[in-house]
Amino acid sequence: MKLSGKTILFIFLALLSGFFCWQKSADAVETNHIIINEVMTGKSGAADWEFVELYNPTSSDIDLSGWTVKKKSSSGSETPLVSASRLQNKIIAAAGYLLLANEGGYSGSVVADVPWPHSYTLAYKNNAIVLYDNNNVVIDEADWIEIAEGYSWERTNAGSWQNSASAGGTPKAANSEGAQTPPLPPPADNSSSLPPVNPEPTTTTPLADQINVNYRLGDVVINEFVPDPADEQVEFVEIYNKRNENINLDGWFIYDGSGAQTILSGVIAGSGAKKYLVIEKPKGNLNNAGDLIILKQGDAVIDQVAYGDWKDGQIDDNAPTASDPKAIARTGDGYNTYNNKNDFAVSATITKGGANIISDADAASDAETRYAASLPQGNSSDIIINEILPQPRGEENEEEFIELFNRGDKEIDLTGWILGDSSTRRYAIKKTDAVNSGVARNDTIIKPQNYFVVYRRDSKIALNNSGDEVKLYPPDSETPAQTVKYEKSVEGRSYNVKNATSTPLTWEWSEVVTPGAPNIIQIKHAPVVDFGWSGEPVVGQIIFFDGSDTEDADGDNLTYLWNFGTGATSTEPNPIYIYFKAGNFSVSLTVSDGEHTIKEEKIIKIKAAPNASPVTVSTNATTAVKGVKIPGASAAKSSGSTSAKTNGALRQTTLENIRELAKGSYAKVEGTVAVKPGIFSTQYFYIVGSMGLQIYNNKKLFPALEVGDKISVAGELSESYGELRLKTKVASDIKKIATSTLPAPQDFTAEEIGEETKAQLVRVSGEVVDKKGSSIWLDDGNGEAEVYFKQGAKINRENINEGDKISVIGIVSQSNDKYRILPRSQQDIIMESGSAQTGEVLGAVSASDSWELAQNNKKLKLIQYLLVLSGGLIVVLAGVIWKRKK
Structure with a gap:
């Protein structure tokens, strides 16, 4: 088909118009995401x-x-x-x-x-x-x-x-038009109106490392000025570049309150000593009683300072004025809260073109007011950063600190030393701080082997919890003498020098925070050692020793050393042993986590076997044998023990009302077993109902129990680590009423885990936000809850990672002033989403497999024990036969 010229032209124009329409659409494409x-x-x-x-x-x-x-x-x-x-x-x-x-x-x-x-x-x-x-x-x-x-x-x-154009921003509302050119203050009664700013055109010579751009309010600040100079000195205004780049000052101006204009030119550097630029004898006069100084780029205000009695409509926030020969300076180079009263102070130390030093001539000696670089004191390498607290337990704005230490043998004046972090914020140590209400002090002198603490409320240095750097600069130095870098911090822990005399310095975190005092490195928790035994304490009978009640908050691998009081020892956590003579024996268990070694001792009273002839065995045959716990062996009765029913008035009550009884009262309650003995401890377990309660027996005299058994318990009310417990005397204080259904956990938020939920079986779901030692922390959006894994629960923590979303079922336990959830087994940890499959029980094996493995292990250990014992008896009998033959 042959197309006419008109048709071709129409198609061409249509395509062309489509192109322009598409181009316009592309240029105005809208954001299609949050x-x-x-x-x-x-x-x-x-x-x-x-x-x-x-x-x-x-x-x-x-x-x-x-x-x-x-x-x-x-x-x-x-x-x-x-x-x-x-x-x-x-x-x-x-x-x-x-x-x-x-x-x-x-x-x-x-x-x-x-x-x-x-x-x-x-x-x-x-x-x-x-x-x-x-x-x-x-x-x-x-x-x-x-x-x-x-x-x-x-x-x-x-x-x-x-x-933003105004303080506080515009939350949940349209953004402002920005704070690009704040309005000048209204003319004061003591000044003429500022004339229209029509700066003469200037010729800008581009430099390779400079680009003329429009800068924002606060990028360059008026840093120091002297309105009333000493004899033979001149007025000056010092400006300071807060950006890390060179800035071309062509087209920049300084005005005073009368409107007198000083034209600036050249470059102010982004680093080094040339970050400061001094303008001597600016046009007009800086009035001693008060005036206004404005820094502008073209028509845009970059900074302005009203001082003294200058009436700008807000005289209360003016910077102070100064008389001969003092300066008015920012309390730290570039420090800017946009409140002149807060940002500036009068200083007897004039630091023209250098780091600001705030000092008071009335309280300072000549040495304290001279330029910081000339301080002839101890070696600067003697001053070190010694302790850092990035994340205090209290208010960060008040309690964060950086501690310096003088490890030399001479005192050093710290005036003019500078602290900084990984940002551009710097703080020069000075004679006056907020902490002493602006009154001059003499404690900038740090004596040999002494400390100097700088708090955030003075320095305004905010240390990042996720990791940061702390830098220490000698006076008039752009190069830090020391830089300390730390990774993610933990609330309540400080970062400490281990040995101030070592080279290089080494650092460790510590839970003991010591501002102004020697460092105490303590973060690794010592294990809490506890043990018990079960079985008849009778000559010739098997005694099952159990160290599973020992806990280590850091989850360290522990080593065990038992001494049974006869010279025999074992390195098993839960050994078995037989005594061959009656008497009182001191049994000790020593546990080490690699750094701390803790020893616990108890006395066991071994009785003679009834109606049995004494057995004489060589003391060398008294040997501990590695072994395991055997179920049901804890049902032995202790002579002399009486039921709780015979010790005072016994009161029938409920789990909900038992908390109202006084400690030492005797009570009887009913509940359902939520966790068996031997899981959290061999000496206690938990029952639940309307509330929950810990059931305790120091001799581990418990009947055979299963989760879901409904029981009645009689005992004496006591307390351990703030948690209520019912203490029984004998196994018969616990009676099985019926086999009930398994107790169901109650759903709670993380912030509800506390006093009202303790001893209850709960379920909390959330995201794993921290993992340390034997604990993880869940955040469900309402708060955080600690989950603690007891050794007896045999839970594999390796598959649980930060960022995983899991559900945890467990008993709420109190330990002094904190509450934590104790899961009972691997089945109590359910993955919602993360590294494992959704709905998967983390690290679980089948119940039957676990039981078979455990039983086989117990049988094997018992066989080993019997073989060793038989071998010993065979050796003794062989010796007797050999002697008779002779």
Whole structure:
């Protein structure tokens, strides 16, 4: 078919118009996924305003189940911020917001939708937020070099980022237009109106390492100035570059309150000594009583400082003024809360073009006010970072600290020494701090073998819980004398130098926090040793010794050494032994975790066998034999013991009401066995009903019991580690009433695990957020709960990993001031999602297999024992026969 010219032209125009339509659509493509829309990193001195705002720009509601939000440090390491369990079943509506906020700290007027743990904090500098979907795919990421304290970090319509126009940001509302050019203060009564700024055009010479860009409020700050110089000195204004890049100052200006303009030029460096730029004799005059200094790039305000009695409408937040010959300086280079009163102080130490030092001439000697670089004191290598507390148990903004130590033999003035972290924040040690209400002090002198502690409330250095660096700079040095790097911190533990005289220095975490005192390295917990025995304590009878009640909080591999008081020993956790003579014997069990060795001793009274002739055996034949526990062997009766029924008035009560009785009362209750003796301990087990209760017998005199048995128990009320227990005397204090159904666990949230749920059989589901030693911690979105694995439960912890979602069934146990869930067996750990198959019992073997293996092992050990015993008797008989033949 032949096409006419008109037809061809029509087709061409149609295609061309389609191209332009497509091009326009492509240029204006809209985001089709959830975005991180706004981030608030707090305000000065608190995490009260920390939040992350998500926004759904799509036309459909989105379920966030399985999603996570993580924080990324400057090193690139990621740590959880909002776990998947906290986002379970959370829906973010189409064109709607979801507000995530610091738990227990956020106090904004807009209610948060999802909290994150209070100890997880965001840094003002060099951090990022990463959003993952339920397939662990990165959906969005927001990072920043520095967010102004008190302001939020907002996404713009163009997809770039900016500081919010007003303090506090705009949670769950449209973002502002940004804080690019804040309005100048109204003219004061003592100054003329600022003239319109029409700077003369300047010629900019591009440099290879510079790019002319529009900078933001606070990128460069007025760092120090002298309005009333000493004789033969001049007024000056010092500015400081907070960015890690060179900045071309062509087109920049400084104004005073009268409107006098000083034109800037050249480059202010992003590192080294040239981060400071001094402008001497600026145009106009800086009034001694008060004035205004403004730094601008073109028409954009980059920084401004009102000091003294300058009337800017908010005179209460003005910086102080200074008289001859003092300076007005930021309390730390670049320190900026956008409150001049908070940021500046008067200093007798003028550090023109160098790091600020705040000192008071009235309280300082000449040596203290001179330039820090000339301090002629001890060797700078004698000052070391000695202890760091990144994550205190209390308020981080108050109790975080960095401790310095003088390991030399001369005192050193720390004035002018600088501390920093992996961000650009720096803190110069000075004579006045918030802790002493601005009053000068003399304790910047650190004596030999003494300590100096700098708290976060003074330094404003926020150490990241997920890992950070702490740097120590000598005065006037851009190179740190020491850098200490630590990985993920644990709440309540400090990072300590093991030996301050060693080279190189080595570090360890410790649970003993010692600010201003010698370090105490203690983190490895000593094992808690306990043991017992069962069987008739009679000559010639088998005694079953049991060390399974020994616990180690760190989950270390333990070694055992038994001494039976006869010279015989064993290294088995649960040996068997026979005594061949009556008497009292001191039995000891020594347990070591590789660092701590703990010994426990008890007396066993061995009685003569009734109606039996004494057996004479060589003492060399008194040998411990490796062995195992035998079921049912604990049913022996102890002479002299009486039932609880005969010891005082016995009161029938319920599991719910027994807590109201006084300790020492005798009570009788009924309940269903939830865990058998020998699982958590050989000396106690648990029954449940409306509530729960621990049943205890120090001699392990229990009848044969199974989970699900309904029993009655009579005994004396007592308490151990804060937990109520009913203490029985003899096995007959426990009577089986019926075989009931297996007790069902009750569902609780993590935050409900505590006083009201202790001794109950519970079930908690959540995400594994930490794993250490014999414990893991579950976060279900409402809080965290500790799960502790007892040795007797024989649970394989290797298959459980951080990030797994599991359900745990167990007994709530109290240990002093903390509560934890004790699962009874592998069947109590159910994988919901993670490295194992969903619904899988982690590490489980079949019950029949486990039973057969256990029984075979017990039979084997008993056969070994009988063989050794028979061998010994054969040797003795052979000796007797040989003597008779002679």
